[in-house]
Amino acid sequence: MTAEYQVHGDVAVITLNNPPVNGLGLATRQGVVDGLDRAQADAAVKAIVITGAGGAFSGGADIKEFGTDKSLQEPNLHSVINAVEYCTKPVVAVIHTVCMGGGLELALGCHYRVAAPGCNVALPEVKLGILPGAGGTQRLPRVVGVEAALNMIVSGEPVKSEMIGAVPGQKLFDKMTASPESLAEEALAFARSVADVRPLPLVRNLPCKHPEGDAYFQFARNMVKGMAKNFPAPAKCVDAVEAATKRKFADGLAYERELFINLMWTPESRALRHLFFAERAASKIPDVPSETPKRDIKKVGVIGAGTMGGGISMNFLNAGIPVTILEMKQEALDRGIGTIQKNYEAQVKKGKLKEDKYQQRMALLSTTLNYADLKDCDLIIEAVFEELGVKEAVFKQLDAVAKPGAILASNTSTLDVDKIAAFTQRPQDVVGMHFFSPANVMKLLEVVRGKATAKDVLATVMALAKKIKKTAVVSGVCDGFIGNRMIERYSQQAGFLLDEGCTPQQVDKAIEKFGFAMGPFRMGDLAGNDIGWAIRKRRAVEQPDMKYSKTADLLCEMGRFGQKTGAGWYDYQAGKRDAIPSDVVNQMIEAHRKALGITPRKVSDEEIVQRLVYALVNEGAKILEEGIASKSGDIDMVYLTGYGFPIHRGGPMHYASEVGLFNVVQSMKRFARNPLDDARAWEPAPLLARLAAEGKAFA
């Protein structure tokens, strides 16, 4: 049983008990109905309480059951709420900590609601690409008003119970308790106080109107249009709430149900649900149990105050953790600190950060030119030039001064973390922490696990990532780790597309229409085309037979490194970031084609998208098979949080599974037959080929 039944004098208490958040799975739903039956059959029981065990009243429907038979089996949530509404004895929802989704809908079906302060109340279904499907859109407007309800339903954001409780005229909570601690006692007293009140009040009987009717809903539709570009759910939320104001309750409920079922089957909802679980799974490492002890991180050292060092430091300052930055020269330190200050001042100016908070953060920052000043740091992150020799010197010095047990991390984006670890006498304490630029903004952190990295080091870094609000994904050691190794294949395809007849703007437009934040050429201009150039030069030595378009090299030879040089794949006006198509670049590409004897052809947007995305997928499959990533969801998280992959597509691996791996492989075989492409690169990874042949998906 995942709902417990107890009787306290004349009050029956049904306690949802389905850890971690009392999701309303089949057994729990059945438990509630059974409890109601027992309570009604017991003449001594005068009132019934429904509450939740542990750290939640309820987090809503059990998302793990979505798409399974269990979600369809009776009693479904509607039936449970029906059973509550038609109960002959008063039912009181006793709410604390978390009351979300179906949990709130269950509470809204109860005759009364008693809430503790500090409870997060929400209808967050929209974040899963659906809408409240058990009456939430019909009942919530009746108790908090149409506008407040629609705001909650469309945003999915939690509101604190005490905020709702303080709104005059609200009917969501019949009682707010003095404190979470007094909830149980006050709730029982409340239940007894209403035990004999008849008729039993029902939310469904309350009126629901908006004074401006059509005009308000038109306004609401305009509001959600922009924010819901790639997602159908927000507009449907508006439709459902409008129905609450215009239709009979039962009709509104049926309409909500219809919208809910339709949304549940959309690819957008499947993508968001995948993201929900992938995000949580990413923080779990298969062979590092959650109870692994963690090292205490009270002070952080950062080596290098350049582009990355400054942003990395800000993450810790924002979380209240003191940072000492070390540089080679005072000027470099001054420049780095100046950039940090400028970033914070911009936030203050925009009203995103209070002046006193800014001062508090800066007070946590110290600087040094002397390694000895890092001796009390618990974690030291190196962000110096990307040269193994420079890293060697740094790690040898760190090994000499860092205290025993200190974690030594490298922000390297391509170098071998095992080699870096071998520069020290403590390889077990060395780990990669690959932040993305700008490091104070980007959510992604690749945690690179070396051969010798200790489990408690990994556990500590993963927990710390959560504290500094990063999405951490573990990667094994390989060139480029998960993200950059895959992006190379994507860039390779982008180059071939130019050779074959595309312009940079056509490629960018096609993939941006697919949903990427930025196409490969605009991205190259932002990051600096010289970075890829340096990598290609290194590759030319390591893999001389690697096939790629030479257009990117020709661009760099022209000094067009991107925005920083005022010109790249596009032209840029001084001080502006707008990418202007460049005649010079188009002529360079045409001349290159001519030199190779290529007759340009019209490439469809569909082909552009498939070649770019499937190139990611094939490399992702190799990464998975080699164990560099432990789950396909990890690869998706890397791309969703670090590379602007469209959220509504769920990441490259999820997207490929949605398309069908068989179809993906078929397209790859077609691309391999193109003589201007790289047939070897399109050879399906064995894992991909196997799954495609078996009709399976990645997850």
Ligand code: 3HC
């Ligand atoms: N069903 C199943 N499992 C759930 C769940 C749910 N509704 N909500 C959370 N969980 C699980 C998570 O997967 C995670 O499991 P794990 O430990 O195995 O990884 C665990 O609970 C803890 O979750 P978090 O890491 O997110 O813990 P937090 O304390 O940070 O947050 C929370 C708790 C606020 C409840 C957050 O998990 C959350 O927002 N959950 C989603 C709530 C939601 O979307 N509810 C609506 C469901 S749809 C619905 O109700 C349909 C209805 O209208 C018909």
Ligand code: NAI
């Ligand atoms: P940067 O050139 O902007 O900054 C490097 C800083 O390190 C300079 O301020 C330099 O003075 C300092 N430095 C060099 N040698 C030093 C030493 N021995 N002791 C102390 N300080 C020293 O470089 P950036 O871009 O910040 O890159 C740093 C590291 O981060 C590199 O390993 C890079 O590959 C990695 N990285 C860079 C990203 C980016 O987008 N720039 C993204 C992710 C990782």
